Amino acid sequence: MSTTRMSFGFVLVPLAVLVILASFSLFTVNEWERVIMFRLGEIVRTDFKPGLHLKIPFINNVRKFDGRILTLDVEPERFLTVEKKNVIVDSFVKWRIADVGRYYTAVMGDEIQAQRRLEQIIKDGMRGEFGKRTLKEVVSGERRQIMDILTRKANQAAKDIGIEVVDVRIKRVDLPEQVSNAVFRRMEAERARVAKEYRSRGAEAAERIRADADRQRQVLLADAYRDAEKIRGEGDAKAAEIYARAYRKDPDFFAFYRSLQSYREAFHGRRDLFVLRPDSEFFQYFRSERGKHGAQGR
Numbered sequence: 001m002s003t004t005r006m007s008f009g010f011v012l013v014p015l016a017v018l019v020i021l022a023s024f025s026l027f028t029v030n031e032w033e034r035v036i037m038f039r040l041g042e043i044v045r046t047d048f049k050p051g052l053h054l055k056i057p058f059i060n061n062v063r064k065f066d067g068r069i070l071t072l073d074v075e076p077e078r079f080l081t082v083e084k085k086n087v088i089v090d091s092f093v094k095w096r097i098a099d100v101g102r103y104y105t106a107v108m109g110d111e112i113q114a115q116r117r118l119e120q121i122i123k124d125g126m127r128g129e130f131g132k133r134t135l136k137e138v139v140s141g142e143r144r145q146i147m148d149i150l151t152r153k154a155n156q157a158a159k160d161i162g163i164e165v166v167d168v169r170i171k172r173v174d175l176p177e178q179v180s181n182a183v184f185r186r187m188e189a190e191r192a193r194v195a196k197e198y199r200s201r202g203a204e205a206a207e208r209i210r211a212d213a214d215r216q217r218q219v220l221l222a223d224a225y226r227d228a229e230k231i232r233g234e235g236d237a238k239a240a241e242i243y244a245r246a247y248r249k250d251p252d253f254f255a256f257y258r259s260l261q262s263y264r265e266a267f268h269g270r271r272d273l274f275v276l277r278p279d280s281e282f283f284q285y286f287r288s289e290r291g292k293h294g295a296q297g298r
Helices: 002-025 100-107 111-130 135-141 143-161 177-249 251-266 281-287 289-297
Strands: 026-029 033-039 042-045 051-054 060-066 070-080 086-097 163-174
Touching: 026 033, 033 100, 042 100, 060 100, 070 111, 086 111, 086 135, 100 111, 100 143, 111 143, 111 163, 135 143, 143 163, 177 251
Parallel strands: none
Antiparallel strands: 026 051, 033 042, 033 060, 070 086, 086 163
16 A cells, blocks of 8 residues: 555656646747747747747746737827917827837836837827928818828837837817917907808898889889879770760750769868859859759759
8 A cells, every 4th residue: 555655656746747847838828919938038039829839947938918909198298380389289099019029128018118108209290290280280171191190100110119000199189278268269259250241241132132122112113003094094085085975965964964063062061161153154053044944854
């Protein structure tokens, strides 16, 4: 029994040693990792693919870095435009490790130090691009162009530290508070001027429309009055013709009828008063036998 235990011990001890050696000799690389292998502090290999790999214990050591796209939120910074006006730019950068060996050599693999170097590169690029453009261009006109240029230049400069700049984005471009107030007042005055101009144009158009409507109204009234007078004249002419024909048929009756109409109009009210001679022609049918007989005959 003791012999069996000793044999088992002789097998177990080497097996344990092998397991320990394997744990120090094997390492895994994930898809999102960038790996450097050192030999006594010297970089010997950086091109590891995802999977299981070997190293020499106590001679080789391995450092792993995140190879995914990372985000650097750049602190807002003041820049001068070509008109010497200050703007406050807020931006961010998308970046990742492209050359892990150079990345380690340049910044000792320190992500914070790498971000500081990258932030300085971005700010230098913005200072140069904003200094060549006007306030209007950097606010709205050429923002897309500025971001493309910054991405290209930053990517070129960041190769020295083993970084690839995927994208540079400007989140917002603000003016300092005192400048913002001045710009706001200027914009307000400009909008007021434009509104006043539109109102004056509207008033001018309204007066023009009103004058044209009045002219058309006068033309319509004049045409209507002309047509009415024409119709009335034609009616009067027709009536006169009818009266004339009737007068020619019986002049005495016509004269008597017209006199009755005159009497009716003249003595319309109870207080009507006329001062006339008794032998006036107006009373011919009151004193004439002819009028009397004519009235009785009819």
